[in-house]
Amino acid sequence: MSHSYLDSDIDMSKQEDVIDSDNLPVIDFQCINEEKQKLHEACMDWGIFRLVNHGIPSGLLNQLHETSKQLFHYSFEAKQGLFSNSPITYFRGTPALDSQGRALQPPRNVECMEGFNVPLNQLLSTHASQDDDASLPASFRGLIEEYGKHQSRLAETIYKAITERQNEGLEDFPSYLSLSTGFLRVYRYPAVSQLNESSWGMDAHTDSSLISILNQDLVGGLQYYRLGRWFHVCPIPNTFIVNLGDLMQAISDDEYKSVKHRVRLNKHKERLSIGYFVFPDDDRLIHSQRYKPFSYSDFRAQIQQDLETVGYKVGLQRFRRSG
Numbered sequence: 182m183s184h185s186y187l188d189s190d191i192d193m194s195k196q197e198d199v200i201d202s203d204n205l206p207v208i209d210f211q212c213i214n215e216e217k218q219k220l221h222e223a224c225m226d227w228g229i230f231r232l233v234n235h236g237i238p239s240g241l242l243n244q245l246h247e248t249s250k251q252l253f254h255y256s257f258e259a260k261q262g263l264f265s266n267s268p269i270t271y272f273r274g275t276p277a278l279d280s281q282g283r284a285l286q287p288p289r290n291v292e293c294m295e296g297f298n299v300p301l302n303q304l305l306s307t308h309a310s311q312d313d314d315a316s317l318p319a320s321f322r323g324l325i326e327e328y329g330k331h332q333s334r335l336a337e338t339i340y341k342a343i344t345e346r347q348n349e350g351l352e353d354f355p356s357y358l359s360l361s362t363g364f365l366r367v368y369r370y371p372a373v374s375q376l377n378e379s380s381w382g383m384d385a386h387t388d389s390s391l392i393s394i395l396n397q398d399l400v401g402g403l404q405y406y407r408l409g410r411w412f413h414v415c416p417i418p419n420t421f422i423v424n425l426g427d428l429m430q431a432i433s434d435d436e437y438k439s440v441k442h443r444v445r446l447n448k449h450k451e452r453l454s455i456g457y458f459v460f461p462d463d464d465r466l467i468h469s470q471r472y473k474p475f476s477y478s479d480f481r482a483q484i485q486q487d488l489e490t491v492g493y494k495v496g497l498q499r500f501r502r503s504g
């Protein structure tokens with residue numbers, strides 16, 4: 182789906198080579214339309230920024246983190262069966278899932294994490310069972326629905342602010358965003374006391390999405406790659422990290438960057454994060470100068486094929502026009 186593994190041109194630096202202060206551009210959601218020049222620069226030079234003043238109640242974030250933590254404490258078998266009557270699926274060891282939420286071909290390195298995959302559109306069109314209302318899964322479901330609505334709201338406004346650029350004297354990008362494609366991932370990365378060079382919570386990758394919006398707890402571990410170096414993303418309460426994905430890079434003809442990132446494990450503490458990912462409709466063709474016309478479903482199929490044959494995601498390179 183939105184993830185997998187980039188093998189080449191990544192400097193797998195040791196943990197101590199990672200730079201501690203993130204220096205990320207900060208975008209105030211309430212003023213996003215007045216800060217378009219700053220947003221444009223963040224997308225061009227960074228492909229990642231911090232979002233503040235987003236209007237999602239901190240109570241909702243805290244409750245969702247707490248409830249998710251409790252769900253992860255269930256046994257493996259219980260977690261697999263928890264949401265059998267809903268589109269939510271449980272996965273572990275790899276974030277690369279097919280469109281039904283099932284793990285794709287296992288990657289070479291098993292990543293140390295587990296999660297719930299939540300396709301929001303399907304979730305909203307099915308009803309939670311009545312007699313279950315006081316249970317933990319039911320309250321998770323209620324919280325995640327509410328959180329999902331907020332994320333769609335953020336994504337729509339951010340996408341518009343990024344792509345409608347005429348007031349800045351720039352050309353608009355077409356409106357490829359389809360909110361019905363949005364899904365959430367709730368991840369738990371366990372504490373791992375014996376860390377070695379190849380144990381990662383999530384290997385270096387770019388997202389396939391147009392836009393991804395991440396919320397991490399205070400343990401930290403998310404890192405991004407810029408100008409040849411890795412940087413820690415400082416965990417700051419009540420803020421989100423927005424990163425651009427491959428499809429945003431494609432629609433902008435490489436003007437905007439799909440940023441490489443990864444997740445480091447912590448020796449002492451488990452970590453929780455929640456990601457929202459949004460795409461164009463599956464069959465909508467993306468037209469640009471530098472890439473042959475392709476749809477998200479072509480892109481996904483190519484990633485799946487590359488995972489099975491070469492063992493990692495080749496990504497946008499596969500669709501670049503030659504010459």
Ligand SMILES: O=C(O)CCC(=O)C(=O)O
Binds near residue numbers: 383
């Ligand atoms: O857990 C995180 O902070 C990052 C997750 C991520 O990069 C992804 O799901 O693509």
Ligand SMILES: [Fe+2]
Binds near residue numbers: 442
């Ligand atoms: Fe990612």
